[in-house]
Amino acid sequence: xxFKYLSAKNEDIPPGSAAIFFGFSAIFWFVVGTGLGxxxxxxxxxxxxxxxxxxxxxxxxxxxxxxAVIVGWISMAFxxxxxxxxxxxxxxxxxxxxxxLWTALLWNVGLxxxxxxxxxxxxxxxxxxxxxxxxxLVILLGVIAPLCVNVIMTIAHRRTQGIYITxxxxxxCTFMVGIVLLVGNSPEYFHLTGLSEAYxxxxxxxxxxGLWITPVAAAIAYYTIPKLTGNPLYSHRIxxxxxxxxxxxxxxxxxxxxxSSPLPEWLKSFASVEGVLILIPAVAFVANILLTMKxxxxxxxxxxxxxxxxxxxxxxxxxxMQGGFQQTRSINWFIHGTGWIVAHAHLALLxxxxxxxxxxxxxxxxxxxxxxxxxxxxxxxxxxxxxxxFCTYWISMTIAGLxxxxxxxxxxxxxxxxxxxxxxMIARWVGGTMVFxxxxxxxxxxxxxxxxxTLVPDGRYAHELAYER
Amino acid sequence: MAFKEYRLGAAMVGGALGLSMTITIFMPxxxxxxxxxxxxxxxxxxxxxxxxxxxxxxxxxxGINRPITVxxxxxxxxxAKLDPPVxxxxxxxxxxxxxxxxxxxxxxxxxxxxxxSQGQISTVSGSNHSKGSQEGVVFTLALGExxxxxxxxxxxxxxxxxxxxxxxxxxxxxxxTHLISKGKTEFVVQGCWWCHTLLPEQTQDWQAFGxxxxxxxxxxxxxxxxxSDRKAPDILHVASRNSSREWMMMHFFNPRLVQVxxxxxxxxxxxxxxxxxxxxxxxxxxxxxxxxYSEGKRTYPPEVPDYAPDxxxxxxxxxxxSLK
Ligand code: HEM
Numbered sequence: 001x002x003f004k005y006l007s008a009k010n011e012d013i014p015p016g017s018a019a020i021f022f023g024f025s026a027i028f029w030f031v032v033g034t035g036l037g038x039x040x041x042x043x044x045x046x047x048x049x050x051x052x053x054x055x056x057x058x059x060x061x062x063x064x065x066x067x068a069v070i071v072g073w074i075s076m077a078f079x080x081x082x083x084x085x086x087x088x089x090x091x092x093x094x095x096x097x098x099x100x101l102w103t104a105l106l107w108n109v110g111l112x113x114x115x116x117x118x119x120x121x122x123x124x125x126x127x128x129x130x131x132x133x134x135x136x137l138v139i140l141l142g143v144i145a146p147l148c149v150n151v152i153m154t155i156a157h158r159r160t161q162g163i164y165i166t167x168x169x170x171x172x173c174t175f176m177v178g179i180v181l182l183v184g185n186s187p188e189y190f191h192l193t194g195l196s197e198a199y200x201x202x203x204x205x206x207x208x209x210g211l212w213i214t215p216v217a218a219a220i221a222y223y224t225i226p227k228l229t230g231n232p233l234y235s236h237r238i239x240x241x242x243x244x245x246x247x248x249x250x251x252x253x254x255x256x257x258x259x260s261s262p263l264p265e266w267l268k269s270f271a272s273v274e275g276v277l278i279l280i281p282a283v284a285f286v287a288n289i290l291l292t293m294k295x296x297x298x299x300x301x302x303x304x305x306x307x308x309x310x311x312x313x314x315x316x317x318x319x320x321m322q323g324g325f326q327q328t329r330s331i332n333w334f335i336h337g338t339g340w341i342v343a344h345a346h347l348a349l350l351x352x353x354x355x356x357x358x359x360x361x362x363x364x365x366x367x368x369x370x371x372x373x374x375x376x377x378x379x380x381x382x383x384x385x386x387x388x389x390f391c392t393y394w395i396s397m398t399i400a401g402l403x404x405x406x407x408x409x410x411x412x413x414x415x416x417x418x419x420x421x422x423x424x425m426i427a428r429w430v431g432g433t434m435v436f437x438x439x440x441x442x443x444x445x446x447x448x449x450x451x452x453x454t455l456v457p458d459g460r461y462a463h464e465l466a467y468e469r
Numbered sequence: 470m471a472f473k474e475y476r477l478g479a480a481m482v483g484g485a486l487g488l489s490m491t492i493t494i495f496m497p498x499x500x501x502x503x504x505x506x507x508x509x510x511x512x513x514x515x516x517x518x519x520x521x522x523x524x525x526x527x528x529x530x531x532g533i534n535r536p537i538t539v540x541x542x543x544x545x546x547x548x549a550k551l552d553p554p555v556x557x558x559x560x561x562x563x564x565x566x567x568x569x570x571x572x573x574x575x576x577x578x579x580x581x582x583x584x585x586s587q588g589q590i591s592t593v594s595g596s597n598h599s600k601g602s603q604e605g606v607v608f609t610l611a612l613g614e615x616x617x618x619x620x621x622x623x624x625x626x627x628x629x630x631x632x633x634x635x636x637x638x639x640x641x642x643x644x645x646t647h648l649i650s651k652g653k654t655e656f657v658v659q660g661c662w663w664c665h666t667l668l669p670e671q672t673q674d675w676q677a678f679g680x681x682x683x684x685x686x687x688x689x690x691x692x693x694x695x696x697s698d699r700k701a702p703d704i705l706h707v708a709s710r711n712s713s714r715e716w717m718m719m720h721f722f723n724p725r726l727v728q729v730x731x732x733x734x735x736x737x738x739x740x741x742x743x744x745x746x747x748x749x750x751x752x753x754x755x756x757x758x759x760x761x762y763s764e765g766k767r768t769y770p771p772e773v774p775d776y777a778p779d780x781x782x783x784x785x786x787x788x789x790x791s792l793k
Pocket of ligand 1: 033036037341342428
């Protein structure tokens with residue numbers, strides 16, 4: 001349906017088309033990615049589940065899961081929100097709706113082929129930048145660059161005076177993530193070796209999380225919470241403090257991923273200290289959002305988007321407490337390389353970031369489709385399945401990680417650790433499968449919304465109407 | 470011109486990011502560039518060769534166009550006995566050179582000087598980064614002295630001793646040939662590093678898994694594939710704990726043959742279709758028999774088939790056993 005606009009004149013494309021394309025693609029990748037995750041979890045719990053074929057081996061599937069959720073779900077959901085929030089905040093339309101549609105198309109095609117090739121084993125062997133370098137280039141030049149141009153040009157052509165904090169984040173982060181991908185993949189382009197390669201691999205991974213996933217997720221909340229509650233943001237200044245401290249502090253502690261490697265000691269100490277300073281943007285963000293909720297807490301129960309958003313913000317609290325301290329040497333030596341880190345990664349991506357995005361995708365799709373959500377009951381089902389599933393995952397992997405850490409420092413024979421972890425591996429699989437089930441329901445709900453959702457009259461917001469189902 | 474907050478803002482974002490990159494990328498590069506290759510780094514570099522990840526010479530990561538490591542008991546040129554045996558790294562014509570032949574600076578002070586002056590590595594004929602040399606080269610490691618310090622350096626044995634790739638491979642024979650580079654490719658492709666790390670930590674950990682690596686232990690390695698997530702023992706020094714080919718064979722075919730509680734996947738598919746005798750391997754029969762065994766209906770598990778010399782599992786085991 002949207003494909004007919006690919007060759008249409010820019011002015012003839014209805015605003016929101018690109019957002020809708022990105023939105024449904026993101027949900028699709030979310031279903032695929034979490035399905036893969038649940039499959040992997042099953043393999044770690046029951047090693048003889050689907051065995052004896054190369055393609056379905058754990059080592060071929062894990063990185064496909066990770067990149068499908070990061071580049072497919074998370075990043076496409078970001079693009080989706082940028083496609084509707086940036087123009088809304090600038091009181092204008094997208095600089096080029098057509099470029100947005102093409103970006104979405106290329107993104108889907110590029111990502112599918114990159115994941116397929118990764119699946120059959122064509123890899124760079126570098127975590128979080130596993131794609132072979134031609135695909136890295138496609139992502140950089142074909143996806144991130146046009147997105148960045150589109151966002152920044154929309155901001156430049158805005159019809160408002162100032163730039164709202166969300167747009168500061170959008171503009172800066174799309175630019176910075178391009179730099180990160182360029183520099184972070186340099187070991188592949190220029191064949192760097194040894195510790196330089198290892199360090200740049202983690203520099204890339206760290207900054208993808210720090211300059212892309214967490215800040216953009218936060219930027220989204222700066223839009224959705226005030227918009228839905230009708231309260232103005234508690235403090236734009238604190239928002240700016242958040243923004244600046246992200247750029248300054250979050251971009252520096254990359255080496256905390258390699259605390260036990262022979263990197264220079266000064267660099268590791270520096271990373272340790274800078275890592276604690278991440279608490280500044282973190283506290284600024286959480287406080288700002290929760291104070292914005294003042295007087296509207298009933299919406300946390302009644303409104304599905306607020307429910308998701310605020311849960312995401314709550315999850316940011318343990319996330320940042322872990323993040324701030326787990327790279328100090330005294331804690332890192334215990335938890336490094338254990339399931340604790342896997343739990344933390346999912347707290348960041350599946351917890352905080354995903355919850356904020358789900359809310360924004362719910363809100364944005366209803367807004368752009370001009371249709372009210374099909375079913376609140378299904379949305380609540382989605383919420384509880386994702387939340388309970390995630391918590392099961394997080395808690396079980398945290399416990400498994402603590403067991404592993406203890407096993408590591410007390411030098412328990414490794415196989416005893418494997419045995420002790422087994423129940424938690426099963427719990428993680430159950431939790432992850434719940435998330436996957438919830439997402440399937442979400443896809444159905446959104447599809448039905450697009451087809452039969454109640455039409456929202458012009459000038460109205462979807463959340464102002466009552467549900468009919 | 471009127472004050473525009475976003476102009477100042479954009480400049481400040483640039484400045485902040487630039488400062489951060491200066492501290493986290495530019496400054497450490499001095500420390501990293503001053504690292505001197507240790508013997509371990511040189512062994513890893515020569516046996517693994519050029520980038521293991523995606524590249525022109527081996528785009529599908531099948532382990533083709535890769536160096537071959539051999540242990541020589543006789544001199545390939547003169548036929549004289551070599552005691553102790555000498556380890557040589559054979560780069561056939563067209564195999565990409567190891568990274569530091571092109572960038573000797575990264576070998577580090579001393580090692581670079583010795584490799585160039587004594588080891589003659591700059592004379593690799595017609596060498597090209599990704600295409601390799603025209604006639605092929607054989608490298609060995611040698612001990613030398615630089616400023617009173619004893620260092621291991623790279624020697625171009627094709628020039629210093631006249632060893633050609635073909636003669637070297639023939640002199641070694643299949644028994645003393647180790648497909649380490651192809652094996653490391655398998656390690657990367659099969660995703661062993663999602664469970665196993667290659668980085669014993671600088672905590673008590675090293676008592677079980679061996680010494681943590683030093684600054685110069687990685688020069689010339691790409692990818693380093695340390696692994697971030699340790700669901701299994703660290704294997705940087707695994708062959709010092711366990712160097713049994715038999716055990717490895719059973720463990721890879723089905724880890725639960727030797728360790729009932731293991732969560733390691735079966736890698737039986739790395740055997741390919743044929744066993745060492747050229748007979749087709751009947752996986753279904755094997756699995757059925759194994760099932761009977763695990764249900765207690767058989768006393769012994771079925772035999773693990775011998776792998777063919779050109780199978781992927783052979784290369785993988787060669788690599789694992791090189792991790793001393
Ligand atoms: C159905 C829900 C999910 C399941 C069952 C699941 C499962 C897994 C599993 C089994 C791993 C490998 C962990 C290990 O090596 O021990 C993994 C890794 C990972 N997953 Fe998920 N996942 C799910 C959802 C997600 C989502 C929604 C995201 C992000 C949006 C995500 C991001 C990641 C990341 C970043 C890693 C790498 C972690 C690391 O390097 O330690 N996962 N996931």
